[in-house]
Amino acid sequence: MHRYQLGAAQIVSEMALTGLAEGEAGEDVVISIRRGCADELGLSWLEHADGAELTPDWVGVRYQRSTESSWYRVSYDYHGHIADIGIRADGREIIVHAGEGEADSEVANLIEGPILARATRLAGRPCLHATALEADGRAIALMGPSGAGKSSLAWALIEQGCGLLSDDMVGITQSADGPMAHPGRTCLRMWPDSVRRLGVGEGLAAVLFPTTPELAKIGVRDPRRGIQTAVPLHAVYRLSPRRAGLTSAVIDDLPPGERLAELAANLHGMIAPDPARRQGELALLAKVASRTAIRSLILPDDLGGLARTAKDLKQRLFA
Numbered sequence: 001m002h003r004y005q006l007g008a009a010q011i012v013s014e015m016a017l018t019g020l021a022e023g024e025a026g027e028d029v030v031i032s033i034r035r036g037c038a039d040e041l042g043l044s045w046l047e048h049a050d051g052a053e054l055t056p057d058w059v060g061v062r063y064q065r066s067t068e069s070s071w072y073r074v075s076y077d078y079h080g081h082i083a084d085i086g087i088r089a090d091g092r093e094i095i096v097h098a099g100e101g102e103a104d105s106e107v108a109n110l111i112e113g114p115i116l117a118r119a120t121r122l123a124g125r126p127c128l129h130a131t132a133l134e135a136d137g138r139a140i141a142l143m144g145p146s147g148a149g150k151s152s153l154a155w156a157l158i159e160q161g162c163g164l165l166s167d168d169m170v171g172i173t174q175s176a177d178g179p180m181a182h183p184g185r186t187c188l189r190m191w192p193d194s195v196r197r198l199g200v201g202e203g204l205a206a207v208l209f210p211t212t213p214e215l216a217k218i219g220v221r222d223p224r225r226g227i228q229t230a231v232p233l234h235a236v237y238r239l240s241p242r243r244a245g246l247t248s249a250v251i252d253d254l255p256p257g258e259r260l261a262e263l264a265a266n267l268h269g270m271i272a273p274d275p276a277r278r279q280g281e282l283a284l285l286a287k288v289a290s291r292t293a294i295r296s297l298i299l300p301d302d303l304g305g306l307a308r309t310a311k312d313l314k315q316r317l318f319a
Contacts, residue, residue: 001013001014002014002015002016002017003022003023003024004017004020004021004022004023005020005021005022005023005182005183005184006020006021006116006120006127006166006169006171006182006183006184006185007120007125007126007127007166007169007170007171007172007182007184008029008125008171008173008182008230009029009030009031009120009123009125009171010023010024010029010030010031011023011030011031011033011116012030012031012032012033013032013033013034013111014033014034014035015033015035015096015104015107015108015111016104016108017033017108017111017112018105018108019108019109019112019185019186019187019219020112020184020185020186021166021183021184021185021186021226021228022228029092029123029124029125030092031091031092031093031094031116031119031120031123032092032093032094033093033094033095033096033111034093034094034095034096035095035096035097036086036095036096036097037084037086037095037097038071038073038084038085038086038095038097040095041066041071041086041095043066043067043068043070043071044066044067045064045065045066045067045073046064046065046066046067047062047063047064048063048064048065048072060076060077060078061074061075061076061077062074062075069089070088070089071086071087071088071089072086072087072088072089072118072271073085073086073087074087074114074115074118076110080099081099081102081106082098082099082102083096083097083098083099083102083107083110084096084097084098085097085110085111085115087115087118087119087122087271088122089122090122090123091118091119091120091121091122091123091124091125092119092123094111094115094116094119096111112185113168113169114269116169117129117169117268117269118269118271119269120169120171120268120269121267121268121269121271121281122269122271122277124277124280125171125173126171126172126267126268126269126281126284127166127169127170127171127172127184127267127268127269128141128143128169128170128171128172128236128263128266128267128268129143129168129169129266129267129268130142130143130144130150130168130169130170130236130266131150131151131154131164131166131167131168131170131188132164132165132166132170132181132231132233133154133157133158133162133163133164133165134162134163134164134165134181134227134231135157135161135162135163135314135318136318137231137232138231138232138233138234138318139165139181139231139232139233139234140233140234140235140236140237140317140318141170141172141181141233141235141236141237142154142237142239142297143236143237143238143239143262143266144237144238144239144240144297145239145241148239148240148241148242148299149239149242149299149306150168150239151167151188151189151190151194151220152190152194152198152299152306153239153299153306153313154167154188155188155190155198155200155220156198156306156307156310156313157310157313157314157317158188158222158225159307159310160310160311160314161314162225162314163225163226163227164186164187164188164222164225164226164227165181165182165183165184165227165231166181166182166183166184166185166186167184167185167186167187167188167189168185168189168268169184169185169268170182170184171184172233172284172288173230173284174284174287174288177232178232178233178291178292179232179233179287179288179291179292180230180231180232180233181230181231181232181233182230183226183227183228183229183230186221186226187219187220187221188219188220188221189217189218189219189220190217190218190220191217191218192217192218195218195220198306198307199307200218200220204220204221204222205218205219205220206218206219207219233288233292234292234293234318235292235293235294235295235317235318236263236288236292236293236294236295237251237295237296237297237317238254238262238266238294238295238296238297239297239298239299240296240297240298241298242298242299242300242301243298243299243300243301244300244301245300245301246298246299246300246301247300248300248309248312249297249298249299249300249309249313249316250296250297250298251295251296251297251316251317252295252296253293253294253295253296254294254295254296256289258294259289259294260282260285260286260289262294263285263288263289263294264281264282264285267281267285297317
């Protein structure tokens with residue numbers, strides 16, 4: 001069995017998930033992943049559209065829920081690539097059935113993203129849809145829609161000595177000293193053009209879904225920059241789409257009335273938990289919003305310029 005960590009949860013998996021930080025026993029929330037088939041559970045299934053609106057047109061995804069609501073089921077068919085995945089309603093167990101001939105690495109990439117996003121949230125360890133970086137014992141989280149520049153900015157900051165805590169999924173917990181950001185996904189997912197324009201070395205980049213052109217993102221990892229322990233959360237930045245004509249980044253504090261709503265809108269995992277867990281999520285986010293700087297960030301639409309100004313931007317983001 002393999003052990004990993006993601007969002008203050010321990011992941012115990014029969015499959016290798018090389019995109020997650022390694023972990024050890026100790027977390028009170030354990031999510032187990034095993035090979036199997038949802039049909040073996042002997043359940044009846046109902047269609048469940050939660051998250052369907054975010055599915056690309058070229059991906060066939062079927063969302064289901066068992067009639068007694070004890071399990072969820074997500075079935076993928078993208079250009080003949082098949083994966084059928086069950087998630088227990090408490091998020092603590094995932095069963096995976098891949099189509100014949102499917103590469104474990106591609107199925108693992110699905111599990112490390114949307115599947116574990118759902119499971120961690122159901123298990124009471126929600127993650128922000130963000131990328132977290134560390135410098136001098138403090139963490140910042142970069143939230144924002146696809147194309148806003150989270151991964152490009154993250155790589156530019158890593159080149160300036162920052163460590164990568166987690167890409168795309170950032171687990172937040174509350175400690176006596178304030179919010180903590182936890183390790184998770186260990187490589188940045190970037191489009192090939194961004195990899196080229198930022199000058200990422202070939203030895204640090206690999207295609208994640210080589211048989212599916214629409215998923216042509218590149219995994220970029222610098223093993224010297226991975227962070228394996230939780231770090232106090234210093235600030236959260238909401239990235240807006242990059243803007244042409246800017247000569248430097250624009251940073252503003254979000255109004256107090258927008259901070260909680262912005263954090264809640266960026267929770268990862270499209271299956272909402274039960275009301276009690278939802279209340280716990282909002283209570284956690286309210287503490288983050290009250291004790292952490294929440295700011296807006298707009299980057300220039302010039303990746304080359306971003307690399308040149310990253311040193312100054314690092315100082316501004318961690319100030």
